[in-house]
Amino acid sequence: MKFGGGGYVTGLVYHPTTANLLYARTDIGGAYRWHPATSSWTPITDGLGFGAAESRHHGIESIAVDPNDDQLVYMATGMYTFEGNGRLYISGNRGDSWTHVPLPFPLGGNNAGRAMGERLVVDPNKPSTLFIGSRTAGLWKSTDSGQTWAQLTSLSSARMNADQISAARGGMGVSVVVYDTGTKGSGSATQTIYAAISPDYVSVAGLQSNLYRSTNGGTSWAPVTTPVSGSHIPHMVRAADGMFYVAFTKDAGPGAGGPGRLYKFDGSSWTLLKSVDPTQWTNPGLGGLSVYGSGATTRIALGVSNTWGNYTGQQIVQLSNDAGLTWREIAAAMPGEIAPGWVDDVEIDPSNPDHILHVHGGGVVETKNASSATPSWAGSNEGIEEIAVQSVVTPPAGAPYLLVNSAGDVGAWVHTDVTQTPTLNPGTGWSNGNAADLAWSDPNYIVGSGVLNSTKTAVGYWSGDGGKTWARLASLPAGASENTGSQASIAVTARNHAVWAPANSVPSYTTNNGASWTPTNLPALAVVGSGWGRGYRLVADRKNPNKVYAYDSGGATWSRTPGKVYVSTDGGRSFALSAGSVSANLAPDAWWTTSMAVNPHAEGDLWLADGNALYHSVDAGASWTKLTQFAAADGVSGASLVALGKAKAGASYSAAVYVVGTVNGVWGVYRSDDGGARWTRFNDDAHQFGGIGVMAADHSVYGRIYVSGTGRGLLYSN
Structure with a gap:
């Protein structure tokens, strides 16, 4: 369904010579390819499967293209470094299909510093040679098109241990690899290569600099003296004349804080081009960096990250048309959609230098008239759908809307059309929507819960007109303020009547639209692991709203606490344990791998998925049949x-x-x-x-x- 963006696009990668061939990588939502004929993005990772071995590869760490073959594209994947080793995906048809090989180190497409790079590069002169900078284990090289990999111990053989990785927020490691060449297809491997090293790995490996250079194809490496130490190099790019432009910034990002410095580097000397210093109220740094052309007329687009707000004098995207001698702002206070904050990647279209794009926490924005005194900006998110949905509820036939969507970061939304971006929401801004439900006999009445992310404040909200207008609930049930996790559930039995189960809490009920709440008699939930959330799943019987069902999944596979179902016959005020659910010996499992649903056309008709198996009850949970x-x-x-x-x-x-x-x-x-x-x-x-x-x-x-x-x-x- 159309929302548009909704998540962090961490990098944009153009093919250097084929016009309009552009890839986008995201932190949790896979990768996309630009489709110029429809001016939209095509998802290219929807074929990745389910399970611990599959879903984490929707975190894309880096993308690389072969400059000699515009059909060939590589992806380095893995969502978090703690989940195990990453993969390299390889496509010979621009991402329409993939094969993959394991990598001998972890990756972190959703770890801190995820917009730095690119870490993965293809040698333009000998494309069977690839390099990748890892987060935790130094620099690696393949000479067989990515099929096998060897650590370049000539740079360092160090591997970060678990404590070092945790202290470094997942590890930053070798953040950027860049070839020093303007040629391609020669058949001889490029000899001069640069690798940018983040402070965490500099320390662990005992290195002498945050930038190293090899002049023999990676056989040996020497430190490069840099004008800034102790900072990250989020991006380093080479202009057509061989000049390098290098950004330094103090923090890893997202929204990489400063101080930040931009230099040009001719291989021996450094020239400062731009400084961004912290101010009293914010901490701006440098993020995205892109160049076009060469010599004195080199165009540079520079993302100023961690600046918030849109006003005259603000810096979001700085542009230079004279190789960094002078600068002007082309985004802040300009017409259209302006997106400050996480400006951690910026790209100048190699086939049209007036076309400049940058990423942000909600997708991609672009201008097509960058040379104008007042460039206009618009979102470029058609086809990108990255919101993290946490719960969905659908109304009965004939309701004035299709569903209520509770999602991370963007809050709750009422959808009325699958082809249009929704406009109906409770006005909670940057928030997580955790749960919602509606009165089946009166679907205009909706109740939802969430958390305001800026203050970590729990919130409840309701609408009496199908989402057109909203109000905050006057009070919250016990446990809601302290437990704002997504393991929450709400069951609405009638207008003004609801049962709310906050994460890790005993559910409570209201009969006065949240003016007051009374705890139910459901048992408290034991903690199954530090930081490991659990909760009751609640559903209201749609034929008999006096019946409400509560399911406790046991919290985790290792809890050894079988799942249980409880049944209320007084609208959720009190519950009794279903002996049949005990006899069924429901498996203990996590909240997010379990589910319960009712048949709205038959009283007492329940379905339950316990993570291992599917169960059906036709007598309000008194007995269960395993399918x-x-x-x-x-x-x-x-x-x-x-x-x-x-x-x-x-x-x-x-x-x-x-x-x-x-x-x-x-x-x-x-x-x-x-x-x-x-x-x-x-x-x-x-x-x-x-x-x-x-x-x-x-x-x-x-x-x-x-x-x-x-x-x-x-x-x-x-």
Whole structure:
């Protein structure tokens, strides 16, 4: 569904000679390729699958293209360094399909410093040679197009240990690799190469500088004396005349703080071109850097990062047309969409120097008239969908909206059209939307919960007119202020009546639209691990709103606490343990790998996915039937999500049932039209989205589900 951007695009990579061939990498949402015919971005990593071995590769650390072959593109992937070693993905058709090989070190596409780079480069003269700067284990080289890798111990053999990696926020390591060549396709490997080293690895490896140079293709390395020490080099670029432009900034980013310095470097001497110093109220640094042309007329675009606000005198993107002698601001206080803050990558279009783009926390913006005295800017996010959806709820047929989408960073939104960016929201700004629900007999009444990110303040909100207007709940239930995690749930039984389960808390109920809350009798949840959230999942019976169901998944696989279901028959005031759920021996599992849903057309008709298997109850949880078609395989969940939607015409069961799980060893989305007797796979291998964390089904359109991929926003089927 259309939102547009919604997440951090960490880098833009142009092919140097093929016009309009541009790739975007993101921190949690995979990679995209620009499609000039439709002026939109095409996702190129939706085929990445689910599970611990797959979904984390939607964190893209670096992208590299082959200057000699515009079909060939490489991606270095891995979301966090603590998750294990990364991968190198290789495509010979611009990302339409991929193969991959393991890398012998971890990567961190969503760690701090994720916009620095590029770390991965292809030798323009001998493209079978690749280099990659790792975060924790120095510099690596491949001479067989990325199939095998060797650490360049001539620079350093040091590997950061776990404590060093943690202290360095995931490790920054070797942040940039740059070739010193203006030729390509010669067949002889480029001999002069630069590697920028972050302060953490300089210290661990006992290096002498934050910049090293090899003049023999990487066989040996020598330190380069730099004018700034103890800082990061987020970007280093080579102009056509061989001059290097190098940015130094104190912090790693995102929103890399300063002080920042831009120098030009001719291989022996440094010339200061631009300084950005901290001020009393902010800490600006340098982020993105791009050059076009050569000599005295070199155009330089420079991102000033960690500056917030849009006003005359602000610095966001600085432009020089004389190799850095003079500068002017081309973004702040200019017409259009201005996006300060995380300006950590800037690119000048190599085929059109008036076309300049930069990244930010919500996607990409661009100007196509950079030479104008007042360049105009607009978002370039068509096709990029990176919001992190945390919960979705769909109303009954005939409601004035399609769904309520609660998401990280952008808050809660009410969607009325799959093709249009939503406009209805509770006005919480930069916030996390954690949970929402609606009154089935009165879907204009919506209640939601979240947290204001700037202050970490919990908030509840409600609408009585389908999301057109909103108000804050007068009070919060016990536990909500202290526990603002996404493991939260809300069940609405009628207008003004709701049950709210904050993360790690005993649920409470209100009968007066949040003016007051009363705790339920549900048992407190034991802590299963430091920082490991858990919570009750709540659903209201849509045929009999006096019935409310609460599911405790046990919190974690290692908790040894089987899952349990509790049932209320008084609108969520008090609950009784379902003995049938105890007899079912539900597996202990984490919040985010479990799910519970009700059939809105039959009282007491419940479906539950406990991470290992799928269960069905037709007697309000008194007894449960295990559906044996779903079973975990190769470490992938047997059943993690279940949703019910509009039934197929003439079907024997009153709802279509959709399950995310594994059947006969194949993970995917499965649908049943006969109450679970038979299942067919609903998605395919090209539509896996790095896993699915949230799912809801439409009650007006048969065959339509809404799913969240790994950082891929909210997707829908037809």
